[in-house]
Amino acid sequence: GAVVSQHPSWVICKSGTSVKIECRSLDFQATTMFWYRQFPKQSLMLMATSNEGSKATYEQGVEKDKFLINHASLTLSTLTVTSAHPEDSSFYICSAESGTGNTEAFFGQGTRLTVV
Amino acid sequence: DAKTTQPPSMDCAEGRAANLPCNHSTISGNEYVYWYRQIHSQGPQYIIHGLKNNETNEMASLIITEDRKSSTLILPHATLRDTAVYYCIVRPFYGQNFVFGPGTRLSVLP
Numbered sequence A: 001g002a003v004v005s006q007h008p009s010w011v012i013c014k015s016g017t018s019v020k021i022e023c024r025s026l027d028f029q030a031t032t033m034f035w036y037r038q039f040p041k042q043s044l045m046l047m048a049t050s051n052e053g054s055k056a057t058y059e060q061g062v063e064k065d066k067f068l069i070n071h072a073s074l075t076l077s078t079l080t081v082t083s084a085h086p087e088d089s090s091f092y093i094c095s096a097e098s099g100t101g102n103t104e105a106f107f108g109q110g111t112r113l114t115v116v
Numbered sequence B: 001d002a003k004t005t006q007p008p009s010m011d012c013a014e015g016r017a018a019n020l021p022c023n024h025s026t027i028s029g030n031e032y033v034y035w036y037r038q039i040h041s042q043g044p045q046y047i048i049h050g051l052k053n054n055e056t057n058e059m060a061s062l063i064i065t066e067d068r069k070s071s072t073l074i075l076p077h078a079t080l081r082d083t084a085v086y087y088c089i090v091r092p093f094y095g096q097n098f099v100f101g102p103g104t105r106l107s108v109l110p
Helices: none
Strands: A004-007 A010-013 A019-025 A032-038 A045-051 A067-073 A076-081 A090-097 A111-115 B009-013 B018-023 B032-038 B045-050 B061-064 B070-075 B084-091 B104-109
Touching (some): A010 A019, A019 A111, A032 A067, A076 A090, B009 B018, B018 B032, B018 B104, B032 B061, B045 B070, B070 B084
Parallel strands (some): A010 A111, B009 B104
Antiparallel strands (some): A019 A076, A090 A111, B032 B045, B061 B070, B084 B104
């Protein structure tokens, strides 16, 4: 199947700093990418929908100024956690879709963020 | 909220078939049934999806009831590496996000 790659796989940062997570579709063009967050022992929760060339749509309760999403090309979307705090520590996962019709979405391997 | 309900956990003996049920009684006519699984600390992995016909691929089979209100994912010969959380999701069309419920934690036992 298609490949979606996230980088980094894990990151530790100090409180107050910013962290950028990249999501790349390696062998297809993704007009839509989704960003999810998963806390321990919980399911994935959608944070935002990212469409290439336009502003992301954020879910209720997700601060758009704190979680900056850029989808500048058909193969790359980035999530920047600004002024990170320990409560932002989580597993962040992106997904991307390749085309029209009811295709499957492909997920990245996830990024484990720990804010200390 | 997720539109599906699944048992929270199941056990299966290694080498036996694992049958994971899912109820989606409010499914709409244009919604597909998707199955993903998540192995600890990894992103979800696509397994299979279908609309109303049964589907089979190299990983699993998907059996959808005629009224489409429930489905069963079948792993024909479960291995220890199939231990994961399995998510059943209904979604209408491309471009809509997946809504994840708690899923079923499948433990394959030696």
